[in-house]
Amino acid sequence: MLKHSYIYLLLLGLFFNSGMSACAQRFVAFHVDSTRCVGDTLRLRVGYGMDCDVRVADAPASISRPQRTFLPDGLVCDSSEGSCTYRSPIRFSAFARNSLVSSANDIDFVRVNMEHSWHTDLLVALECPNGQYAALMYPRHDLSNSCGDHKFDSVPSLESLAGILGLYNPSASMGVPVDLSSGCDSSSFMNAPGIGWNYCWSSSPNHAYAPGDGTVYSSQNYLFIATNGPFIDSTHLSANTNFYRPIGSFDSLIGCPVNGTWNLVVQDNWPSDNGWLFDWELSFAGDMLTPSTLEHVEMGGYGVSPLPQDSAFVLLPPGVDTTIVYWLRLLFSSGDTLDTTFALHWTLPYYVSIADTLCQGDTARWNSLAFTSDTLYRTEGLTRWGCDSIVELSYGFMPSYSLHDTLPFCANEPFLYEGVDYGGPATIVVPHQSQYGCDSTVTVHLIMIDSAFRLQLQMSLDGQEWVSDTTLYGCNPLTVYFRDTTLFEQWRQWTFGDGDTLFEQVSSFRQVRPFAHVYDSVGSFFLTLTAESIHGCVDSAVLRKDGVRVLQSPEASFRWEPAEVVSHNPLVQLWNDSRPTGDSLRFMWHIADGEGGEDTTSEVSPFFRWPVGDGDRVVLLEAIWPHVLGDSLVVTCIDSSEQTIVIVNEYLQFPNVVTPNGDGVNDRWEVVNLLECGLYSMNELWIYNRWGNLVYHVENIWRQDQFWNPNEPFCPDGTYYYRFSAKSNYGIVRRNGTIEVVR
Secondary structure (H helix, E strand, O other): OOOOOEEEEEEEEOOOOEOOOHHHOEEEEEEEEOEEEEOEOEEEEOEEOOOOOOOOOOOOEEEEEEEEEEEOOOOOOOOOOOOOEEEEEEEEOOOOOOOEOOOHHHEEEEEEEEEEOOHHHEEEEEEOOOOOEEEEEOOOOOHHHOOOOHHHOOOOOOOOOHHHHOOOOOOOOEOEOOOOOOOOOOOOHHHOOOEOEEEEEOOOOOOOEOOOOOEOOOHHHHHHHHHHOOOOOOOOOOOOOOEEEOOOOHHHHOOOEOOEEEEEEEEEOOOOOOEEEEEEEEEEOHHHOOOOOEEEEEEEOOOEEEOOOOOEEEEOOOOOOEEEEEEEEEEEOOOOEEEEEEEEEEEOOOEEEEEEEEEOOOOEEEOOEEEOOOEEEEEEEEOOOOOEEEEEEEEEEEOOOEEEEEEEEEOOOOOEEOOEEOOOOEEEEEEEEOOOOOEEEEEEEEEEEOOOOOOOEEEEOOOOOOEOOOOEEEEOOEEEEEEEOOOOEEEEEEEOOOOOEEEEEOOOOOOOOOEEEEEOOOEEEOOEEEEEEOOOOEEEEEOOOOOEEEEOOOEOOEEEEOOOEEOOOOEEEEEEOOEOOOOOOEEEEEEEOOOOOEEEEOOOOOEEEOOOOOEEEEEEEEEEEEEEEOOOEEEEEEEEEEEEEEEEOOOOEOOOEEOOOOOOOOOOEOOEOHHHHOOOOEEEEEEEOOOOOEEEEEEOOOOHHHOEOOEOOEOOOEEEEEEEEEEEOOEEEEEEEEEEEOO
16 A cells, blocks of 8 residues: 655756747656555656746856966966966857857857956957967967967967058056056055956957957057057957957867867066956857757666556566666757655564563553553554554563672782672662663672782891891802792792792692802892782792892903012012002912912012922912991902912923933933923024034924934934024023934
8 A cells, every 4th residue: 555645856957048938958757656555666758848948048148167276477477278278168068969160159258357458468368168269369479489378389470460550559457457566476465356348250240349340459440549548458249349350260270069068268578567367258140049958867776667658667666666767868869867756665564562571560551451461462553654564572571589699809809899898798789770771789798819828028148047037248240049938829920029930830739849040240139029829810029129238349451560470589579460459459369389388468469589499389269358237247258369480490401311212212302491491482492413414404483393303303312412502581591402313
């Protein structure tokens, strides 16, 4: 069942502008219900022309464009087209498709309202949609030498026509310009718009022309301008007087499409003087327009099927509740089209289910019915659009309730409930409403868990004596032992205060495992222990902010002079290089005497002499730094440096027998103590046979294989002679002797 609730859709297509009667507007009207039931079929007929037929009056079709355009210095201020050319567009769309200009008289007139100083700077032209143009005014100079828009290069200049045109007045103005500046800023008060005058061009015999036969650049007209002033204003449009003839002729527009965008072109070809274009108008002859009638109607959208009747359609319904947008297109004899859309909502015969919950003791009402207990009610009817429908009501009556809840808290947490801190275990009865709005109560029990979870951390310097409430002092690097005796932990993390941390996963309720941590830095450090109980409570404890204090240890260091100590004079100067310098440190030297004992001294840098003899002598220096803390506490930091001083035997020995039999013993003749003491690095050895012939020579012996081996080259057994020379800081050694070679 469909109720007759119609909406009317009126589609207007304004195809022509001024010069047409009211009935020249095209009307399309139809009516259809905005909502239909799914399952119905809608038949629709589209009509055209409710009040009058489409027609056009016998008058010209004219469109004007009010547009104020600044015309700055053409060769100084580039326009938007990158040259000194300015365009103002007008668009026509009302003529029959493919209409063309067939005669210069098809252009009824062109009107321009503008002002500009020095009118001979300007080219003014009419440009049709396909780019053809007709020049209305010529500039003074050749366009090919000025503007970048070379389309108009073929337009002759006034100078090139001077012999034909005769005298002209280049200083004449158009309109009443404000000629104060030649800048490019249109907002400057010196470039303010002046008063625009109307200038009309036409080649139609229906208009009266200005003096000089209406040709802007005829010699008569220029003489007239020179005598009487600037251009004549074409103010009498209704009387069609004071028109001008286009210098380029409208014949150049034959073949132009009528529909499309027409442009008024203004080109400024001089680097000074400004102007303004206020509006312009293009009018076509009235006989160019032909009536346009409706020829065909098209329609589309979901389920649209055309019927045999003209402009009749059937709309098939969709299977769901939805809104469909249909489109409508009218085609006219002119080739023009008119498009519109309308929306139609298709509604399903629906099933409505109303479910509600109430509290016991409440009453549910629907129309004249009342329900106080759980109910399922069903009725059938029609929607307001006449669609079959079913309504089901379902009411449930819910009870009130009383709930208990327990909230556990850790000992170090606030006992918060609903934003209130109860400070400890408590029981709270809170009035509440169920999700259905029924009055209820919730009893909340706040309880504490982990009452035995208390962090207990201790520290020790020796792993034996444990403390937790004092400061441990020591010298760097300081080793401190820690342990945690807390019960019921899952994990713990130590923070030592020096940037290091240690995380431990605890595998039993009580896991005490001492460990050592080394403090390399000097300063006071506090220890933090963070742990989590087996119930998930996390707590932190700080031992002391200065639980560990690490003091600076000295750096013991020494050297001696001379660097090479010899057995005949074993005297050294011990130099103390320990840090820090000054009076902070005390020293103790322990010097081995080479006979199983030691000598001690507390001098800073002592001299020491050993008994005559060679060998290793161990020297130990202890640097002692007593730190005074408070009134009575003294912590002493000690560092030691131990070095071995070698006393060398500088006496050289020269054996007189060598046995080069290859047994590895005494195969070479060697100068004893030469390499061991290392004092005589500059040396030289000569070996001669019994006849005085040199058999071996070497300089600067510094390794064992440089000594003489009689097998390399072979030297027979017998007596040989040697000569040796060496020198050092302890003097010069020269020695001559014999060597017996025995195999």
